[in-house]
Every structure is written in structure tokens, then in C-alpha cells.
Amino acid sequence: MERMMKIETSRFGCLEIAADRVIQFPLGILGFPECQSWILLQSDPQSCFFWLQSVDDAELAFIVVQPQNFFPAYHVRAQAEEMKLIGLDSPEAGEVFAICNRVGNSITANLQGPLVFNAQTRQARQVVLCDRQYHTRHELCLVEPALAAGS
Amino acid sequence: MLVLSRQKDQTIMIGDLIEITVVEVRGDKVRLGIAAPVSIPVHRKEVYEAIQRENQEAARATVDDVSTLERSIRRQSDAPARQQTDERPGSQHRRILDTAATITAAARMADIPTTAAQSRSDSK
Numbered sequence: 001m002e003r004m005m006k007i008e009t010s011r012f013g014c015l016e017i018a019a020d021r022v023i024q025f026p027l028g029i030l031g032f033p034e035c036q037s038w039i040l041l042q043s044d045p046q047s048c049f050f051w052l053q054s055v056d057d058a059e060l061a062f063i064v065v066q067p068q069n070f071f072p073a074y075h076v077r078a079q080a081e082e083m084k085l086i087g088l089d090s091p092e093a094g095e096v097f098a099i100c101n102r103v104g105n106s107i108t109a110n111l112q113g114p115l116v117f118n119a120q121t122r123q124a125r126q127v128v129l130c131d132r133q134y135h136t137r138h139e140l141c142l143v144e145p146a147l148a149a150g151s
Numbered sequence: 152m153l154v155l156s157r158q159k160d161q162t163i164m165i166g167d168l169i170e171i172t173v174v175e176v177r178g179d180k181v182r183l184g185i186a187a188p189v190s191i192p193v194h195r196k197e198v199y200e201a202i203q204r205e206n207q208e209a210a211r212a213t214v215d216d217v218s219t220l221e222r223s224i225r226r227q228s229d230a231p232a233r234q235q236t237d238e239r240p241g242s243q244h245r246r247i248l249d250t251a252a253t254i255t256a257a258a259r260m261a262d263i264p265t266t267a268a269q270s271r272s273d274s275k
Contacts, residue, residue, distance in 0.1 A: 011214050027192060031203040032210075043217045051217075063212045063220075085189045101209040102216055110209070113202035128194045128202055136205040143223050 007039065010059040011051070015039070022055060023122045026085060030113065030126055035060060038124075040097075040117075050097065052115070067098040067109055070140050076114050078127045083116065086123040091116050094124075100140065108137040 003019040023038045037055035048069060054060035067074045076091040088094045095117040098109040111134040117124040155163060162172045168188050175182040185193050 026190070029206055030199065031206040043214075044221070047217070047221060049217050049220060060210055061212070062206070062209050063217055081189050082192075099206060099209045100212070101205060102212065107216075107220055110202065110205050112198070113205065126202070126206075128192070128198055130195075130198075136201050141220070141224055143219055 007053070007055050008058040009053055009061065011061055012041070012053070015041075015053075020122070023117065023124050025124050025126070027125055029062075029115075030128075032057075032060065040064075049100070052097070052099075063100040063107075064097040064115065065100055065109060065140065067096060067111060067114065070109065071111065071138065074111060074134075076116065076127060077129060077131055078116065082125070082127055086116065086118045086125050087121045088116065088118050091127070094118050101137065102143070103137060105143050107140045107143060109140050110136045111138045112136050 004016050005019045005022075007015045007017055009015060017039055021039055023040060025036050025038060027033065028035050029038075032054070035054045035056045039053050039055060041051040041053055043049050043051060048065055050064045052062045052064045074096075076096055078091050080090065083090055083094075086094070091114075097115045097117065098111055099113070099115065101108050101110065112129050112131075113126050113136065114129070115124055115126050157163060157173050159173050159176055162170050164170055169191065170184075170186040172184040172186075173181060174184045187193055
């Protein structure tokens with residue numbers, strides 16, 4: 001029998017989630033060190049956009065994507081020690097997501113600070129890459145102004 | 152702030168677990184070696200602050216942002232004719248849509264619930 005838990009969110013209302021679906025960020029996310037419990041939601045089954053919703057703060061959620069789908073050459077070069085904290089040998093053994101941001105009319109992904117998930121243990125961390133080719137705002141796509149105005 | 156003078160190859164201890172060694176001094180540049188437990192992340196401050204700032208901005212995303220995005224991507228990939236003047240974004244968005252199915256499979260494998268189908272999560 002799975003234990004269910006209720007999570008209050010400002011965007012999606014009250015969600016009932018199996019407790020074992022919660023993802024732990026032992027170090028939090030940079031800027032939000034106190035928020036260690038999160039859930040990953042898919043905005044729509046066909047969507048490539050996911051929401052990473054904080055369990056601790058109803059208003060805190062990020063739009064995230066799997067960056068390899070937009071940037072096939074993207075490679076997370078993290079130190080083995082950084083991955084040990086979430087029980088992985090390397091980032092390749094986990095799932096990588098990038099946080100999206102809206103900057104003017106474009107949607108950008110933060111490839112310098114990717115999130116690496118261990119799908120087995122449901123632990124994750126935000127990694128800071130030293131790789132100079134990646135920065136915090138890589139353009140994913142443009143938002144068409146007409147569509148934005150209609151929403 | 153505590154200020155200490157150190158020479159090349161000399162080390163500072165912070166508590167019992169953190170060691171900072173001066174590896175090299177050249178002109179106005181100092182190379183430091185840092186040994187710290189895995190649970191203590193070490194970053195260059197400017198990079199750390201950039202990511203922190205970006206996270207704080209990204210946290211303002213709304214549900215509308217995602218639906219606008221979805222529509223933009225669909226429209227841009229459904230209308231290749233309109234993309235003739237600029238082919239690269241068109242092909243990029245087509246690839247995004249093609250991979251959506253793969254992503255869904257990945258999400259299922261990871262047992263991720265969707266916002267649209269929360270009730271599904273208790274059927275197990």
C-alpha cells in the first residue's frame with residue numbers, strides 16, 4: 001500500500017502524490033538551500049516541458065527540460081565526487097535536466113547549472129559546471145509575441 | 152575577515168575537514184587547491200551567484216509560460232513554409248516535437264506523474 005501525500009501548490013492546486021515519488025535535493029537548489037524535497041511533473045503527456053515543484057514551498061516551481069533534446073552535443077562534465085552525494089558514478093548514469101527561464105521573447109535553459117537526478121534513489125543535485133562553453137542562458141526557442149499576448 | 156599570509160604549497164585548515172592549499176602564485180593570479188567533503192560544494196563565487204540569480208528569476212515562471220511555449224513550438228514546427236526564410240529554427244523545433252514521445256517514455260520509466268493525471272498515481 002503506497003503512502004500518499006498531499007502537496008499544496010500555487011500553480012496546480014493541491015496534488016496527491018505517492019510519497020515515494022518525492023525527489024530529494026540534499027543540498028537544495030542554489031538560492032533555495034532550505035528546499036530539499038521536490039516533485040517532477042509533466043505539464044502534458046506530449047510535452048517536453050516538465051515542472052519541478054517544491055514540496056516545501058507552494059509557490060516555488062521551475063520549468064525544466066531534458067537539454068540533450070535541444071542541444072544534442074550537451075555534455076555534463078561533473079566530478080565523480082559531486083555525483084557520489086546522490087549515489088551516481090557519473091552524470092551519464094542519471095537523468096539530466098536544465099532549468100528554463102523566460103528572457104524577453106525567448107526561453108532559455110541554464111546549461112551551466114544542470115540538475116542531475118538519480119532515478120533509482122530519487123536523489124538529485126544542481127551541479128555547477130566549470131566548462132566555459134556553457135552559460136546560464138542558452139536560447140531554447142522564441143515565444144511568438146502574438147501567442148504570448150493571447151494567453 | 153581573517154587574513155592569513157601563506158606561501159606556495161602551504162595550507163590552511165577550515166575546521167577538521169576543509170583544506171585549502173596555495174598551489175601556484177604567478178603575478179596577480181593565485182591557484183588554490185581545495186579539499187572538502189562531498190557535502191560541501193565549492194564554487195567560484197561569480198559563477199555561484201550567476202546560477203543563484205538565474206534560479207531566482209526562473210522561479211517566477213507561470214503555467215501560461217508553458218502553454219505559450221507549447222503553442223509557439225507547435226506552430227513553428229507545423230508551418231515549415233513559414234520557416235523558409237530561416238530554416239534552422241524550423242528544423243530545431245521539428246526535432247523538439249519528434250523527441251517528445253521519447254521524453255514521455257523516459258518520464259514513465261522514471262515514474263513521473265503528470266499534472267493533468269494526478270489521479271492516475273494512486274491506481275497502483
